[in-house]
Amino acid sequence: MPVSKPRRKNQPSRRLLGHCARCRRACWSDSPDGPRWNAEVRAGQVVGIECPDCQTPEENMEAELKAATLDYRTMTKRADGRTAIAPRGGWHTAVAADHPIVEDKTVHLAAEILDGRLNLAVGPHSDARLHEPFTGAAAQAVRAALAAKEARPGTRTLTFAPMEDFGPDTIVFIEDQAIADDAEDRGELVVCFSPQMNPHLLTAFTPTIADCIRGLLAA
Structure with missing residues (x-):
């Protein structure tokens, strides 16, 4: 397509993360010595872990x-049996999710990093082209979510705006008249993000979109 407040986190449940490759000791998500376990990571995938002992x-x-x-x-x-781990503040999996803000018909998409996942929410009113600014797993998740909502292509042009109203882990695509002082509809879809935006959100976007956001953050 042409380019011109985070929710409260749920308390994570106890999960088995794997076994030591040497002694087969179990590693649980709430293990007190969890940070001392060593993981061998290749291309973002954990291929083995060793306990501190x-x-x-x-x-x-x-x-x-x-x-x-x-x-x-x-x-x-993951479903394929591989283990994934996110960088601190980042994400390892992109998924279609619900977000109450998308119930507003002027909001076409909300993206949020939460507990190592990039949650992507759309609605039936969303522009079906919204997978185009994204790349990789994020693009696939947005495309699937739009198809599930039976969204149709729109005509709005993307613009970008840092806004203090949003948390650092969230990006929202919203129609311009909803945030414009004069409430005039100029046919734009504004990508809104915090001036203190989590840089891991940028990895979800194509290089062109990511560079555009970086430029605004640096201005």
């Missing part, structure tokens, strides 16, 4: 470094 001093140091950049609370098994 089985690690060498070098591996223990590596685990501490990973604990500073990876959020082990988000580690989960």
Whole structure:
């Protein structure tokens, strides 16, 4: 298509995350020594984990470094059996989800990072072209969500606006008249985001869209 307040998090339940590749000890999502487990990560996928007792001093140091950049609370098994883990503040899975803000017919899409997932919400009134600004798994999730809602293509042009009204983990696509001071409809769909936006949200977008948002954040 042409380009011109986060919800409260639920308390996570106890989950089995895997077993030590050496001693087969179980790793649970609420394990007190969870940050000290070491995960071997390739292309965002966990291919093996070792418990603290089985690690060498070098591996223990590596685990501490990973604990500073990876959020082990988000580690989960996918349908294909592989384990994924999100970077701190980031996401590893894009999913179609519900969000009350999309009940407003002027809001076409809401994207939110929550517990390692990128939740993407649309409605029947949403522009069916809204998968185009996204890339990879995010684009696939948006396309599937739009199809499920039987959305139809629109004619609005994307514009972008940092706004203090939104939390750092959320982006909302909203019709311009809903936020314009004069309430005039100029045929635009405004991509609204916090000036303190979580940079991990940018990985959901195509390079062109991500660069546009970065430019506005740096201005």
